[in-house]
Amino acid sequence: MFTYITKRLLAAIPTLLIIITIAFFMMRIAPGGPFDAERQLPPEIEANILKAYDLDKPLYQQYFIYVGNLLRFDFGPSYKFRDFSVTELILTGLPASMQIGGMAILIAALIGISLGTLAALYQNQKTDYAIMGVAMTGIAIPNFVVAPILSLIFGVYLSWLPVAGWGDGSARNLVLPVISLALPQIAYIARLTRGSMVEVLHSNYIRTARAKGLRERLVVIRHAIKGALLPVVSYLGPAAAAVTTGSVVIESIYDIPGVGRYFVNAALNRDYPLVMGVVIFYATLIIIMNLIVDVIYSFLDPKLRVNG
Amino acid sequence: MSLLAKPNDRMAAVLDQQQNVDMEEVAGRSLWQDARIRLMRNKAAVVSMVILAMITMMAIFAPWLSSHPFDEVYWDFIQVAPNVAEGFWFGTDENGRDLFVRTLYGARVSLMVGLVATTVSLIIGVTYGAFAGYMGGRVDNLMMRFVDILYSLPFMFFVIILMVIFGRHIFLIFVALGAVEWLTMARIVRGQTMAIKKKEFIEAAHASGVSTARIIFRHIVPNILGPVIVYMTLTIPQVILTESFLSFLGLGVQEPLTSWGVLISEGAKVMESAPWMLAFPATFLAVTLFCFNFIGDGLRDALDPKDR
Numbered sequence: 001m002f003t004y005i006t007k008r009l010l011a012a013i014p015t016l017l018i019i020i021t022i023a024f025f026m027m028r029i030a031p032g033g034p035f036d037a038e039r040q041l042p043p044e045i046e047a048n049i050l051k052a053y054d055l056d057k058p059l060y061q062q063y064f065i066y067v068g069n070l071l072r073f074d075f076g077p078s079y080k081f082r083d084f085s086v087t088e089l090i091l092t093g094l095p096a097s098m099q100i101g102g103m104a105i106l107i108a109a110l111i112g113i114s115l116g117t118l119a120a121l122y123q124n125q126k127t128d129y130a131i132m133g134v135a136m137t138g139i140a141i142p143n144f145v146v147a148p149i150l151s152l153i154f155g156v157y158l159s160w161l162p163v164a165g166w167g168d169g170s171a172r173n174l175v176l177p178v179i180s181l182a183l184p185q186i187a188y189i190a191r192l193t194r195g196s197m198v199e200v201l202h203s204n205y206i207r208t209a210r211a212k213g214l215r216e217r218l219v220v221i222r223h224a225i226k227g228a229l230l231p232v233v234s235y236l237g238p239a240a241a242a243v244t245t246g247s248v249v250i251e252s253i254y255d256i257p258g259v260g261r262y263f264v265n266a267a268l269n270r271d272y273p274l275v276m277g278v279v280i281f282y283a284t285l286i287i288i289m290n291l292i293v294d295v296i297y298s299f300l301d302p303k304l305r306v307n308g
Numbered sequence: 309m310s311l312l313a314k315p316n317d318r319m320a321a322v323l324d325q326q327q328n329v330d331m332e333e334v335a336g337r338s339l340w341q342d343a344r345i346r347l348m349r350n351k352a353a354v355v356s357m358v359i360l361a362m363i364t365m366m367a368i369f370a371p372w373l374s375s376h377p378f379d380e381v382y383w384d385f386i387q388v389a390p391n392v393a394e395g396f397w398f399g400t401d402e403n404g405r406d407l408f409v410r411t412l413y414g415a416r417v418s419l420m421v422g423l424v425a426t427t428v429s430l431i432i433g434v435t436y437g438a439f440a441g442y443m444g445g446r447v448d449n450l451m452m453r454f455v456d457i458l459y460s461l462p463f464m465f466f467v468i469i470l471m472v473i474f475g476r477h478i479f480l481i482f483v484a485l486g487a488v489e490w491l492t493m494a495r496i497v498r499g500q501t502m503a504i505k506k507k508e509f510i511e512a513a514h515a516s517g518v519s520t521a522r523i524i525f526r527h528i529v530p531n532i533l534g535p536v537i538v539y540m541t542l543t544i545p546q547v548i549l550t551e552s553f554l555s556f557l558g559l560g561v562q563e564p565l566t567s568w569g570v571l572i573s574e575g576a577k578v579m580e581s582a583p584w585m586l587a588f589p590a591t592f593l594a595v596t597l598f599c600f601n602f603i604g605d606g607l608r609d610a611l612d613p614k615d616r
Contacts (some may be wrong), residue, residue: 019393023466026469136602140595140597144556149586241463245462249553264468264559266506270472283460284459286462
């Protein structure tokens with residue numbers, strides 16, 4: 001297992017490098033630069049600024065300088081938030097983003113799997129239709145619609161919860177963003193679980209378990225869930241990616257000081273190092289999530305258990 | 309198997325098939341005729357198609373459906389509630405423009421983005437997947453490895469970078485979203501191609517000297533259309549959703565043009581004082597997404613050989 005993880009981590013390096021390369025050149029071939037102000041700067045000052053950030057060198061040299069700095073975990077200074085390095089900025093946003101993202105995935109997995117299992121057990125009955133109807137709604141109504149509606153109902157009309165804001169991460173401030181972020185994922189996971197659960201419940205080994213006279217609950221909990229969870233687990237990688245992108249919107253709707261909120265502004269301001277930093281950060285996160293998913297997968301499915 | 313295929317429907321399909329076997333010599337039905345009959349029996353899919361057709365017609369004939377132009381500012385009717393007497397059926401926005409016409413113009417943009425971007429993703433995905441699958445071996449390995457790498461990209465960020473840096477031209481939205489959505493299509497097509505390329509008719513074509521490109525597009529692609537169409541129907545709502553997401557962030561189409569995402573984001577800002585501005589575009593978006601998902605599910609059930 002250890003060798004496997006090491007191998008995968010090593011394989012992530014070229015992947016990251018390709019991502020970095022694409023992002024770097026994509027931003028640079030575009031017209032316009034970070035210091036194109038409305039007011040024309042005196043040429044000497046502009047030259048000095050460009051020089052300070054190595055922007056006067058040819059593009060390929062800038063690329064090598066950037067990658068070289070990355071090897072020392074130096075993401076460079078932010079162009080817009082003067083006096084702050086990209087690492088500092090990302091680290092300030094990290095706790096909030098991680099907290100809502102992690103909780104959203106956890107809740108989505110728990111509720112989604114339970115609902116999906118329930119729907120499969122009552123296949124083609126009222127419970128099933130009700131759950132799948134709700135799931136379809138969760139998929140069709142985007143979270144940037146759900147989020148304002150939730151904050152209108154629970155924040156403004158009922159005033160049970162804060163309308164927005166972070167409040168240093170108090171539980172009351174977390175509820176609405178986490179729910180809005182988790183809802184679509186709950187829907188996807190419930191649909192996936194139901195599908196694979198229905199298939200598993202019709203398989204031979206479940207029939208054997210039932211023939212042994214096991215109680216239905218034990219059949220489901222001990223035998224069926226394990227098999228049915230495989231596609232769900234492999235969906236958790238993409239789910240993590242979806243939650244991180246979703247959090248860009250959720251963070252701005254609820255005014256949460258997370259990493260995602262920096263991104264759009266950074267891109268608009270052509271704050272190259274900050275944009276690159278956020279992209280690299282999220283790419284790494286997705287790669288790590290995929291790795292974790294594969295490891296969990298190998299525990300669940302003995303056929304795929306990796307050696308070593 | 310969706311929640312929508314009721315048991316007696318499926319029973320009917322089985323009986324039907326039985327009959328079909330019995331009458332094989334009298335009148336055979338092609339796969340597509342079969343699929344169409346099954347799809348027409350799926351009530352949710354049929355209703356969805358009707359609703360979608362209506363929305364499409366309304367979008368096309370938008371200028372003739374209301375007496376108000378979409379960009380006319382009515383100074384006496386700033387942000388008024390739905391008002392039948394004046395012909396503002398959905399009310400007006402904060403600039404005093406008729407929301408009904410704007411919602412329909414938004415439908416034009418959203419549906420157009422859905423169709424065009426999906427077509428772009430279809431062309432890239434099918435060509436790439438079919439080529440990789442047909443070539444096999446090292447070429448296939450390399451091509452699919454590249455797809456794996458792209459999978460771990462935080463794609464939304466790339467689209468955002470693209471939109472910010474190259475300007476918010478609507479053509480760019482088409483290309484950017486299409487370029488993002490082709491990955492899964494490529495995987496599906498590759499899998500299908502691998503399965504089909506061993507068949508005798510491909511060998512025969514190869515033996516009679518047909519070129520690779522011609523084999524792929526004349527012989528392979530027409531035979532894998534089923535899964536391609538199903539996935540395409542499910543890509544359209546995803547693309548529409550992504551476009552709304554971008555527009556919500558303010559990175560989509562530009563004023564005075566509009567899309568559902570733009571309208572929703574304007575509505576969300578004033579939902580306490582003018583809930584209609586959020587309600588109507590959000591409903592249109594949700595209904596459209598519902599319909600595409602139902603049709604996709606219906607098509608999958610109709611074309612899935614496992615159910616036959």
